[in-house]
Amino acid sequence: MLQNSEVEKILLQSKQKRKNQIKLLLLGAGESGKSTVLKQLRLLHKGAFTEQERIQYKNIIWADTVGSMQTIIIQARKLGIPLDCDRPTSELFVLKQKVLGYKPLEGVDTSAAGGVSFLKDFVLKYSENSAHRRRMKSTGMANSGWEDGQEEYEEEASGSVGTPSTPGTTSTANTSGNNAAADDLDDSLLKDYLKEVNGTHRRKRYTKEEVAEAIEELWEKDSGIKRCFGKSNLFQIEGSAPYFFERANDYASDDYRCSDEDILKGRIKTTGITETNFNINGMKFKILDAGGQRSERKKWMHCFQDITCTCFVMAVSEYDQVLFEDERVNRMHEAIMLFESLCNSRWFADTPFILFLNKIDLLKDKVRRSPLRKYFPDYDGKSNDVEGVLQYFEKLFLSLNHTGKVIYVHRTCATDRKSMEFVLTAVTDMIISENLKSSGLF
Numbered sequence: 001m002l003q004n005s006e007v008e009k010i011l012l013q014s015k016q017k018r019k020n021q022i023k024l025l026l027l028g029a030g031e032s033g034k035s036t037v038l039k040q041l042r043l044l045h046k047g048a049f050t051e052q053e054r055i056q057y058k059n060i061i062w063a064d065t066v067g068s069m070q071t072i073i074i075q076a077r078k079l080g081i082p083l084d085c086d087r088p089t090s091e092l093f094v095l096k097q098k099v100l101g102y103k104p105l106e107g108v109d110t111s112a113a114g115g116v117s118f119l120k121d122f123v124l125k126y127s128e129n130s131a132h133r134r135r136m137k138s139t140g141m142a143n144s145g146w147e148d149g150q151e152e153y154e155e156e157a158s159g160s161v162g163t164p165s166t167p168g169t170t171s172t173a174n175t176s177g178n179n180a181a182a183d184d185l186d187d188s189l190l191k192d193y194l195k196e197v198n199g200t201h202r203r204k205r206y207t208k209e210e211v212a213e214a215i216e217e218l219w220e221k222d223s224g225i226k227r228c229f230g231k232s233n234l235f236q237i238e239g240s241a242p243y244f245f246e247r248a249n250d251y252a253s254d255d256y257r258c259s260d261e262d263i264l265k266g267r268i269k270t271t272g273i274t275e276t277n278f279n280i281n282g283m284k285f286k287i288l289d290a291g292g293q294r295s296e297r298k299k300w301m302h303c304f305q306d307i308t309c310t311c312f313v314m315a316v317s318e319y320d321q322v323l324f325e326d327e328r329v330n331r332m333h334e335a336i337m338l339f340e341s342l343c344n345s346r347w348f349a350d351t352p353f354i355l356f357l358n359k360i361d362l363l364k365d366k367v368r369r370s371p372l373r374k375y376f377p378d379y380d381g382k383s384n385d386v387e388g389v390l391q392y393f394e395k396l397f398l399s400l401n402h403t404g405k406v407i408y409v410h411r412t413c414a415t416d417r418k419s420m421e422f423v424l425t426a427v428t429d430m431i432i433s434e435n436l437k438s439s440g441l442f
């Protein structure tokens with residue numbers, strides 16, 4: 001029989017443990033910016049990115065720079081947007097030939113870029129066959145996608161080995177990049193694509209430097225290219241493409257190493273759930289970053305236990321865009337459904353919630369050319385009123401909370417170091433003080 005003092009000692013130890021260990025879970029739809037928030041936390045609390053990461057991102061970004069410019073040229077034709085470089089008499093004509101004639105994976109060190117998971121992601125993004133498959137599977141319905149995922153996940157996970165998508169993190173919940181990609185992509189598609197882009201027919205070979213030069217010039221001089229990018233809500237392209245085009249020559253150079261800003265703008269889709277440990281103000285933080293695309297959400301429930309705080313990241317600029325996974329579904333509709341299901345879930349009944357209205361920089365560029373009312377007819381403010389649009393979404397998301405718990409809202413630009421330093425310091429201070437209160441030691 002335990003003495004009172006012993007019980008008290010055990011309770012105190014358990015409280016101490018909870019007090020000293022904080023688990024923060026990053027959730028949200030694909031591409032909303034969760035991993036970018038994590039990168040900012042790493043810069044803030046762990047210091048610089050590694051040399052290996054700087055090389056990895058250079059390779060990934062080079063492939064995305066070429067892939068994105070090719071996508072714009074092809075989409076312009078589909079959308080009937082005239083390009084200067086289409087006219088054979090234009091000095092830009094040869095630049096287009098250089099870009100379209102280049103094999104996007106040429107000049108990429110695929111093993112430095114992430115090996116098979118990089119290749120699979122690349123094919124998933126740029127292959128027409130893969131887009132066709134997604135269209136065939138499309139349901140046109142917004143979907144939270146995590147509530148019934150457990151069984152499927154367990155089947156999928158058996159025997160798989162975790163593959164962290166970003167160096168410096170570990171993968172939890174036994175997830176596998178390859179398995180996740182295999183949902184949408186089998187090896188035959190990868191082989192077909194590699195045949196398609198590395199085709200045997202002869203064409204004039206251009207150097208990486210020539211192609212980089214062509215990309216920078218097309219972006220600068222061909223007004224049709226910019227006009228087509230202005231309509232990129234109608235197709236899938238990296239949001240950071242303009243930033244990459246302006247610096248194409250850097251990524252083509254063998255000696256170049258990515259800057260912190262490049263890495264913040266670069267994208268590696270998260271597969272599974274990565275786990276990163278920090279020490280913040282003497283407190284142990286475990287940050288769980290979950291892959292947000294639909295096939296990834298089936299694994300979420302495995303990390304829902306003992307969460308101290310949940311941070312939901314939504315991209316406020318994506319109200320006129322459609323999902324990568326299903327091009328009939330509006331990205332904001334999906335985020336709304338996802339937030340409502342998580343916020344009111346029994347898993348998070350006692351868990352503080354933080355909401356990041358992210359990508360406010362892109363929102364500022366967008367509101368004028370893409371009126372919100374076209375997508376959300378009940379918005380009755382002015383089209384170019386950024387503050388009005390932010391308030392509209394803040395109110396909309398808060399109205400989805402039926403639990404009465406407080407939701408802490410922040411407006412963020414996850415790629416901006418200065419403002420994120422401020423936001424993340426406020427957020428971690430808040431979590432620490434909430435944790436002290438709930439562990440009864442405050």
Ligand SMILES: Nc1nc2c(ncn2[C@@H]2O[C@H](COP(=O)(O)OP(=O)(O)OP(=O)(O)O)[C@@H](O)[C@H]2O)c(=O)[nH]1
Binds near residue numbers: 239412
């Ligand atoms: N301009 C801008 N770009 C952003 C912002 N936040 C994230 N991005 C970019 O958006 C892209 C996707 O960001 P990620 O952090 O990889 O998104 P994610 O939510 O982790 O996506 P999944 O891993 O698929 O769930 C990256 O290219 C980021 O650089 C932002 O506030 N502004």
Ligand SMILES: [Mg+2]
Binds near residue numbers: 035270
């Ligand atoms: Mg991610």
